[in-house]
Amino acid sequence: SSYYAPVMPSSLCKPxxxxxxxxxxxxxxxxxxxxxxxxxxxxxxxxxxxTTELNSTNHAILQTMVHSLDxxxxxxxxxxxxxxxxxxxxxxxxxxxxxxxxxxxxVVDECGC
Amino acid sequence: xxxxxxxxxxxxxxxxxxxxxSPAPVPxxxxxxxxxxxxxxxxxxxxxDACRVEEFNVPxxxxxxFSDQGHFLHSGGPRTLLCLEKHLYFTLSVLEDGxxxxxxxxxxxxxxxxYRAPGPGQVFELRLYRAPPPSLRELPSPAAxxxxxxxxxxxxxxxxxxxxxxxxxxxxxxxxxxxxxxxEISVSSGTGSSALxxxxxxxxxxxADSFLDASLLVVSLQPGQxxxxxxxx
Numbered sequence: 642s643s644y645y646a647p648v649m650p651s652s653l654c655k656p657x658x659x660x661x662x663x664x665x666x667x668x669x670x671x672x673x674x675x676x677x678x679x680x681x682x683x684x685x686x687x688x689x690x691x692t693t694e695l696n697s698t699n700h701a702i703l704q705t706m707v708h709s710l711d712x713x714x715x716x717x718x719x720x721x722x723x724x725x726x727x728x729x730x731x732x733x734x735x736x737x738x739x740x741x742x743x744x745x746x747x748v749v750d751e752c753g754c
Numbered sequence: 755x756x757x758x759x760x761x762x763x764x765x766x767x768x769x770x771x772x773x774x775x776s777p778a779p780v781p782x783x784x785x786x787x788x789x790x791x792x793x794x795x796x797x798x799x800x801x802x803d804a805c806r807v808e809e810f811n812v813p814x815x816x817x818x819x820f821s822d823q824g825h826f827l828h829s830g831g832p833r834t835l836l837c838l839e840k841h842l843y844f845t846l847s848v849l850e851d852g853x854x855x856x857x858x859x860x861x862x863x864x865x866x867x868x869y870r871a872p873g874p875g876q877v878f879e880l881r882l883y884r885a886p887p888p889s890l891r892e893l894p895s896p897a898a899x900x901x902x903x904x905x906x907x908x909x910x911x912x913x914x915x916x917x918x919x920x921x922x923x924x925x926x927x928x929x930x931x932x933x934x935x936x937x938e939i940s941v942s943s944g945t946g947s948s949a950l951x952x953x954x955x956x957x958x959x960x961x962a963d964s965f966l967d968a969s970l971l972v973v974s975l976q977p978g979q980x981x982x983x984x985x986x987x
Contacts, residue, residue: 666759671772673780674788727804729791730766731784733774734818736845741784743791743804743815744766745979 654685654695654720656749673731673739680748687718687754696723696753705754722746723753767816767850767976781819783809783971805980807973812856814973815980820844822968824934835941837878837959841885843934844970846926857973858923862915862937868961869910877907877942878962882917885933900936907942911961923972937968 662677663669669676689705691697697705701718708715725746734740763771787809805815824841842860849855860882871877883900904917926932939962 668771671774675792729788729804731780731788733772733777734768734848735770735772736848737774737777737821738845738848739778739780739784739819741788741817742767743979745804 652686654683654687654752654754656681656722656752657684671733673733675728675730678728678748682749683720683722683752685720685752687720691718691754696751698754701754718754720752720754722749722751724749724751726750767979778819778821778969781969781971784817784819787817805975807857810857810859810973812973813854813975814856815976816853816974818848818972818974820846820970820972822970824968827936836938837941837962838937838939838965840937840965840968841934842937842968843885843932844926846923846932846972847929849927849972849974850976852978853974853976855920855923855927855972855974857971858919859971860917860919860935861969861971862917863966863968864911864913864915864961865964865966867910867913868964870960871909873941877909878911879905879907879940879942880915881905881938881940883936883938884922885936887933903935911939911964919970923970939965 659680659682660677661680663672664676687695687697687701687705689709691702691705695701697718704715704718708717726748727743727745728747729741729743731739731741759771763769787807791804805813807814807817821844822842823845824843827839827841846855882903882905884903886900903922908915922935941959941962
């Protein structure tokens with residue numbers, strides 16, 4: 642028989658704060674700006690039943706159901722980014738030229754199952 | 755870390771970790787574009803098309819400012835009307851395969867505006883030539899060696915002169931064709947040139963001799979990196 646254990650809201654699938662500091666990774670002498678940025682990441686559970694807030698696919702709903710019936714055999718769905726934003730970076734390249742480049746999908750705005 | 759770092763740099767389109775030797779000041783135009791993207795407009799949040807450079811109204815997700823790697827040439831002596839002659843060269847080989855060059859703009863920077871013509875009835879004449887291939891450099895006359903790209907005359911020189919070199923930039927994507935340019939600024943001949951020659955050369959070249967540097971601003975687009983973001987489910 643399936644069982645239903647309530648999950649604390651903070652452990653549900655959602656974006657978690659992650660600040661990337663370019664000086665931490667030793668890039669501060671060639672990246673002009675920004676000095677860092679909020680990249681965030683997704684973490685949390687996708688429990689049965691999936692609520693609309695968890696921004697899930699139909700397949701994820703199916704998988705949570707199977708997981709609730711057979712927790713050992715089928716894992717929960719994954720918690721992944723579903724909406725990302727770009728950032729622009731100003732830096733020196735290997736020929737001392739100044740480059741302004743736009744990078745897609747660098748910031749996690751929303752997560753989903 | 756170095757393996758992971760090189761993988762991450764590669765995903766950011768960099769073959770290796772840059773290590774600037776003599777970093778140039780950041781051009782104000784790049785600061786303006788960067789800061790505008792940092793602070794999205796309240797009227798259309800999230801609508802900015804970061805794969806288009808609004809300031810120049812061209813598609814592009816990379817804007818580079820290349821510093822000039824050329825050197826001064828000066829074939830004429832102090833008694834000629836030639837104020838400046840310089841080879842300009844920009845290393846466009848850094849553009850990756852698949853990048854589409856959508857704009858190239860030559861920027862000539864002078865120390866100040868000049869408010870005086872070189873002499874009565876005189877103007878500054880600026881010419882840009884395609885630098886000759888090595889095989890033609892031995893020809894005696896400069897005219898035979900060079901191909902005029904553009905010519906413009908100025909009664910007064912502005913602090914910043916801009917020239918659209920998009921087609922030339924696209925030619926330069928073929929390394930064997932990137933021989934650079936020759937920039938020439940002279941005082942027009944015509945009435946009164948002998949009087950001009952009577953003055954010390956510095957005088958009639960005043961304005962042109964405040965030339966600071968040349969740079970090439972290039973906008974390019976990497977189509978593969980400008981896909982539409984995943985829609986909310």
